[in-house]
Amino acid sequence: MSKIKSKFVCQECGYESIRWLGKCPGCDSWNSMEEELTGVKVEFKRSPTIVNQSKPQPIKNVKSGAYERYDTQIGELNRVLGGGLVKGSLILVSGEPGIGKSTLILQVGSAVADKYGRTLYVSGEESEEQIKMRGERLNSLSDNLYIVSETNVDVIEKYIEEYEPVFVIIDSIQTLFKEDLSSAPGSVSQVKECSNNLMRIGKSKNIPMFIVAHVTKQGELAGPRVLEHMVDTVLHFEGDRTQEFRILRALKNRFGTTSEIGVFEMREEGLIEISNPSAIFLESLTPETEGAIVIATFEGTRPLLVEIQALVTPTNAGFPRRTAIGIDLNRLNLIIAVLEKKIGLSLMNKDIYVNVVGGLKLEGTSADLGVAMAIYSSIRGISIQSKEMIAMGEISLTGELRPVNHLDKMMKEAEKMGFTNCIIPRKNKPGPGGSSMGCRGVNTLKEALDLLIF
Numbered sequence: 001m002s003k004i005k006s007k008f009v010c011q012e013c014g015y016e017s018i019r020w021l022g023k024c025p026g027c028d029s030w031n032s033m034e035e036e037l038t039g040v041k042v043e044f045k046r047s048p049t050i051v052n053q054s055k056p057q058p059i060k061n062v063k064s065g066a067y068e069r070y071d072t073q074i075g076e077l078n079r080v081l082g083g084g085l086v087k088g089s090l091i092l093v094s095g096e097p098g099i100g101k102s103t104l105i106l107q108v109g110s111a112v113a114d115k116y117g118r119t120l121y122v123s124g125e126e127s128e129e130q131i132k133m134r135g136e137r138l139n140s141l142s143d144n145l146y147i148v149s150e151t152n153v154d155v156i157e158k159y160i161e162e163y164e165p166v167f168v169i170i171d172s173i174q175t176l177f178k179e180d181l182s183s184a185p186g187s188v189s190q191v192k193e194c195s196n197n198l199m200r201i202g203k204s205k206n207i208p209m210f211i212v213a214h215v216t217k218q219g220e221l222a223g224p225r226v227l228e229h230m231v232d233t234v235l236h237f238e239g240d241r242t243q244e245f246r247i248l249r250a251l252k253n254r255f256g257t258t259s260e261i262g263v264f265e266m267r268e269e270g271l272i273e274i275s276n277p278s279a280i281f282l283e284s285l286t287p288e289t290e291g292a293i294v295i296a297t298f299e300g301t302r303p304l305l306v307e308i309q310a311l312v313t314p315t316n317a318g319f320p321r322r323t324a325i326g327i328d329l330n331r332l333n334l335i336i337a338v339l340e341k342k343i344g345l346s347l348m349n350k351d352i353y354v355n356v357v358g359g360l361k362l363e364g365t366s367a368d369l370g371v372a373m374a375i376y377s378s379i380r381g382i383s384i385q386s387k388e389m390i391a392m393g394e395i396s397l398t399g400e401l402r403p404v405n406h407l408d409k410m411m412k413e414a415e416k417m418g419f420t421n422c423i424i425p426r427k428n429k430p431g432p433g434g435s436s437m438g439c440r441g442v443n444t445l446k447e448a449l450d451l452l453i454f
């Protein structure tokens, strides 16, 4: 009889079995059995960022060295990474199929190979020929870029030992497998085990690694979320793959700020960085339209202007539709509730659609006022001079406007883009030396909407 290498363990109660079972006999829970390797020494858990073992010491005695970073030659990517690629860090690149993950990593791989030396690109998704063809299109064919089609994680480890690359790229974690496990590639146990292996290699040799991971339709990382906890940085591609803009957002970063974004345009020659995103997002702005307004938001470390559009139509079905693209649906429902209760609009029999132009997903609450004004403008048929005025402010449940952070920087950006007026919460006094735009401070949502009627 062959030696049993793996077992199935219930994640709820710890019941063990040599076969997979749908229902755990130990605790009666369904689908809780996961494959685990037997006979593997369980290493005690320490954070993967810790390389050397050390003794406790006063915090002030700890050396504060800066991280050693590689310049990826792509400014927007460096920004999202917190100033470059940290040596020995594990970076997850996630996003929908077709959004541009393979494109980005090939561009980075080639650039890093050119500047720092041998880079190993391991693909389990495409053949070497396919990657070469893409490389030709992207003009990313560095002499130091080595590629291989491989999915066995132990073989990949051997390649890393043998070729001693300075940077490793894996496309994608869901295609890798470890022979000792019988479950299919992409399963929770395979993904976990393979990532653990890669992490051990990367950390011990101080090699940075880019690992591509697919996401499911719901936006969750396919396979285990545990992957997100293990890695140092998670970069996620946002945007609509049918549009040309791609936004790369840091969801987690042990070496920089989170929610920093990088903006790219997908062209035939690859992902081109856009260093002035406000200009791009506002490019197709129509001067006077109903239901549209420009707002400012603060993403990571920089202000950004985007257009918000709203459309309000009578409901045909019994139940009114609320669709939010680019903003949180709960936030939209809250704003609608305030518009009904505090402004007296009747929206029960209206469908409401809100869209953030350009595919950006807004975080934070500074867009609330803009969303409310766009909805109001669509209902009343009032057009806002969108080329001139921007609005910022968080709406509270009482209908009052709460101040937003980084207002000065957002106003400076608006001024730079040629805006002359803004509506802001009165509590948000612009600081000295700020922008010279015409500013209307308002206390409540009602006051702000009254400004639209004149």
Ligand SMILES: Nc1ncnc2c1ncn2[C@@H]1O[C@H](COP(=O)(O)OP(=O)(O)O)[C@@H](O)[C@H]1O
Pocket (backbone or CB within 6 Å): 095, 096, 097, 098, 099, 100, 101, 102, 103, 104, 137, 241, 266, 267, 268, 269
């Ligand atoms: N010849 C081409 N010209 C322009 N864009 C292309 C071309 N080929 C592919 N693309 C773009 O590249 C995208 C696929 O990128 P890719 O990096 O393979 O995505 P992922 O690895 O995330 O699945 C396509 O959606 C398309 O937008």
Ligand SMILES: [Mg+2]
Pocket (backbone or CB within 6 Å): 101, 102, 103, 125, 171
């Ligand atoms: Mg791909």
